[in-house]
Amino acid sequence: MRIQTLLLLFCLVLPQLSSAAGPPKSQDSPQGVSSINPGADLWREVRQRDGEILEGISQVKSVDSGFLINARGDEWARFRITKLSSYGGIAIAAIFVIVTLLYVVRGKIPIEGGLSGRMVRRFTDYERIVHWTLAIVFLFLAITGLILLLGKSLLLPILGKEVFSLFASASKEGHNLFGPLFLVSLIMMFLSFARRNIYENGDLTWLLKGGGLIGKGHVSGGFFNMGEKTWYWMVILIGFVIAISGLILVSPFFGQGRWIMELSHVVHTIGALILMTVSVGHMYLGSIGSEGALEGMKSGYVDINWADAHHDRWGKVCHDENLIVSAEDYARLQGRKPGDTGELATEQGK
Amino acid sequence: MIEYLIDGPLWYFSLAVFCIGVLWQLASIVFAKGKTDLSVARGSAGRGAIRNVFSRFMPHREIAPQIRVQVVAGYMFHLGLFALLFFAAPHVLFLEEHLLGFGWTPMPHWAFIVASQFAFLGLIILWLRRMLNPVSRLISTLDDHVAAILTFIVMLTGCLALLEGFTALRLLHRFSVELLLIYFPFSCLMHTFTFIPSRAFTGAWFGRRGIDA
Numbered sequence: 414m415r416i417q418t419l420l421l422l423f424c425l426v427l428p429q430l431s432s433a434a435g436p437p438k439s440q441d442s443p444q445g446v447s448s449i450n451p452g453a454d455l456w457r458e459v460r461q462r463d464g465e466i467l468e469g470i471s472q473v474k475s476v477d478s479g480f481l482i483n484a485r486g487d488e489w490a491r492f493r494i495t496k497l498s499s500y501g502g503i504a505i506a507a508i509f510v511i512v513t514l515l516y517v518v519r520g521k522i523p524i525e526g527g528l529s530g531r532m533v534r535r536f537t538d539y540e541r542i543v544h545w546t547l548a549i550v551f552l553f554l555a556i557t558g559l560i561l562l563l564g565k566s567l568l569l570p571i572l573g574k575e576v577f578s579l580f581a582s583a584s585k586e587g588h589n590l591f592g593p594l595f596l597v598s599l600i601m602m603f604l605s606f607a608r609r610n611i612y613e614n615g616d617l618t619w620l621l622k623g624g625g626l627i628g629k630g631h632v633s634g635g636f637f638n639m640g641e642k643t644w645y646w647m648v649i650l651i652g653f654v655i656a657i658s659g660l661i662l663v664s665p666f667f668g669q670g671r672w673i674m675e676l677s678h679v680v681h682t683i684g685a686l687i688l689m690t691v692s693v694g695h696m697y698l699g700s701i702g703s704e705g706a707l708e709g710m711k712s713g714y715v716d717i718n719w720a721d722a723h724h725d726r727w728g729k730v731c732h733d734e735n736l737i738v739s740a741e742d743y744a745r746l747q748g749r750k751p752g753d754t755g756e757l758a759t760e761q762g763k
Numbered sequence: 764m765i766e767y768l769i770d771g772p773l774w775y776f777s778l779a780v781f782c783i784g785v786l787w788q789l790a791s792i793v794f795a796k797g798k799t800d801l802s803v804a805r806g807s808a809g810r811g812a813i814r815n816v817f818s819r820f821m822p823h824r825e826i827a828p829q830i831r832v833q834v835v836a837g838y839m840f841h842l843g844l845f846a847l848l849f850f851a852a853p854h855v856l857f858l859e860e861h862l863l864g865f866g867w868t869p870m871p872h873w874a875f876i877v878a879s880q881f882a883f884l885g886l887i888i889l890w891l892r893r894m895l896n897p898v899s900r901l902i903s904t905l906d907d908h909v910a911a912i913l914t915f916i917v918m919l920t921g922c923l924a925l926l927e928g929f930t931a932l933r934l935l936h937r938f939s940v941e942l943l944l945i946y947f948p949f950s951c952l953m954h955t956f957t958f959i960p961s962r963a964f965t966g967a968w969f970g971r972r973g974i975d976a
Contacts, residue, residue, distance in 0.1 A: 539832055542891045549887055579931055583923035590876065590922050594884055713895070748901035 460484055476670045489675040497679065501686045502563050508693045515702070522703045524718050525631075530740035532714040533731045541710055543605045547598040547648075553591050555689050557584035562682060589663050596656040603649050609636050610645045615726070636727040644695055648688065655684040712747060714738070769934050769941070777941035784948025785956060792960065804971050811970015812963040819962050833892055840885025846870060846878035847918070853927065879922055886915055910952050917943050 458467070459481050468479035477483070536544070560568065561584050569577045619632045619639035632638070637645070658681040661669055669677075700707045705719035717737050720728035731737060744750065821827075822834055848854060852869035859866030870878070890911045893899045917939045924932035947953070954961075969975075 538892065538896050541895050542832065542888055545891050545895070546884070546887055549891075579929050582926050582929055583932055586925045587919070587923050590879060590925070591883070593876075593880055597880075597884060711895075712897075746897060748897045 476668050480671075483671050485675065486671065489679070492679070493682075497682050498562055498566060501682065502567070504686055504690050505559070505693075508690045512693055512697045512702075516697070521701060524704050524716070524722050526718050528705055528716045529718045530743075531717045531737050532740070532743040533717050533720055533728075533737050534713060535709045535715045535720075536713045538713065540605050541713055543598065543601045544710055547595070547602050550591055550594045550598050551688070551692065554588060554595055555685070555692075557588040557591075558682075558685055559689075560584040561588065592656070592659045592663060595652070596660070599649065599652045599656060606645060607649075610642045612639075612642060616642065631722050631725070633726060634724045636724060638724060644691065647691060651684045651688050655681055655688065658684070714743060714746075766930065766934060769938050773941050774937070777944040781944040781947055785953070788948055788953055789956060792957065800971065802972070805973030806970050808967040808971040811974075812967040815966020815969065816959055816962045832888065836885045836888035836892070838885070839881045840889055843878045843880070843882030843885060844914075844918070847875070847882055847921070850878075851875050851921075879918070882918060883915075886911065886918070890915075904951075906950050909946070910950050913939070913943050913946060914952075 469481065471478045560580055564577060564581055564584070568580065572580065613635060615633055615635065616639040619634055622632045624632060624638065624640045658677040661667075661677040662674060662681060665674065698706065699710065703723075705716045706723075708719075709715040717728065717731060720731060722728075738746065822830055827834070850870040852872075852875070855866050855869040890908075893903050893907065893911070917936070920932070920936040920939045924936045927933065943952075
């Protein structure tokens with residue numbers, strides 16, 4: 414009975430509604446036939462398909478509140494899905510392939526004459542803490558960021574909707590929380606290393622010789638070589654762009670409109686992908702790719718032969734100022750028994 | 764099943780281990796029999812104890828430059844963690860509903876974010892210093908590393924579950940808290956309760972002998 418009453422009411426009200434919503438009908442047009450969708454013009458205006466962006470009036474007074482539908486949002490969403498995610502994923506996969514091939518072809522780049530066991534101080538405890546703090550925060554942000562960027566296409570089919578949504582939610586919270594830590598550690602990195610990363614004479618030669626890849630022998634370098642300096646300034650400059658754009662994204666209450674948010678998102682993602690891609694190369698060259706390099710960030714000391722090979726101008730200063738410590742003194746400084754040179758002994762024995 | 768276990772029996776078990784373990788450890792310290800000091804007192808033990816409790820909040824001028832990072836990171840971590848533990852809105856609500864029966868005003872969301880940033884950065888720096896400084900590394904034990912990592916996991920799972928939209932994330936956080944509670948009384952984490960008595964004891968010992976330390 415109730416359903417019948419509702420149907421009757423619906424039939425009575427529907428003609429009134431359609432006549433109120435539709436355009437005024439011409440007296441000449443045949444009844445019941447309409448070749449034009451009465452809502453088409455309205456929605457064309459709403460979607461602003463003619464290219465003219467019109468702002469309406471709304472009782473809600475806030476940024477972009479006059480726009481019923483953000484037409485550019487579609488473009489941004491398409492760009493994110495088709496370009497950013499796909500090309501980003503390809504870039505990350507490509508760098509891993511390149512690094513693997515490099516390792517297979519060249520292996521670990523050895524030091525001429527091998528490791529001597531005589532060491533020289535390269536980084537203080539504080540400098541290494543700053544480096545590893547930034548590295549830990551960066552890796553956490555990279556992993557959670559990649560889950561957010563590529564997870565829908567890569568993880569969702571494997572994990573299923575429920576598990577993936579859990580991963581995505583956790584990644585988003587973690588990413589937003591660790592973001593400001595990246596900015597703080599970036600400032601610490603800038604203050605600690607900026608002075609020694611200013612470009613100087615000889616750096617261009619390093620670049621022209623491709624860091625030693627072109628021609629024979631090692632290229633001359635100071636405390637940091639051209640490649641390291643460029644990586645440092647990339648981290649600082651792109652890092653600041655990522656951090657600022659991230660803060661804009663995570664704090665939408667400062668009056669920034671959709672356009673700024675979309676731009677921030679694109680800049681944030683592209684910057685992060687560049688840093689992630691290059692960081693894989695940095696991690697490779699700083700660990701398994703180059704003999705003796707990791708020791709500098711582990712203990713703060715490097716082998717003098719490594720310093721002479723990769724940073725000869727700085728190595729010369731170490732020789733001239735007698736900054737070299739013997740293997741026994743180094744072992745003692747590291748809290749090992751005199752004579753126990755630890756990993757160095759193992760590497761020398763190879 | 765897992766939800767029932769974590770929210771029910773495991774929670775009560777871990778809470779019992781924590782309470783009994785902490786009380787047991789404190790009682791064993793209080794009732795430990797030391798040698799009776801027969802020497803004539805040259806100063807006030809009480810005054811020495813109080814002075815030492817407060818003076819140790821700042822490092823000695825002679826060693827301050829060497830441990831500046833450690834001190835700053837230490838304060839960041841401990842103050843951040845204290846704020847998170849007792850003033851985060853979900854914690855206040857939990858304590859009110861499950862343990863105390865009363866609550867207090869929680870800190871606003873922005874303060875929660877700032878406190879967690881402080882706590883995370885402080886803990887990361889402290890652990891890195893432990894690993895990278897040769898002396899700290901030498902005197903560190905497995906217990907120190909386990910305690911630091913467990914605390915980090917508890918903080919991280921808590922922040923990942925911040926949205927409070929997924930039961931699995933909440934359970935993960937609660938499970939990590941329960942592991943921490945069980946580990947707590949048998950580890951260096953006991954310094955939460957012993958650092959003041961320890962300072963007071965040392966201060967009293969020095970004070971009685973008239974040593975200005």
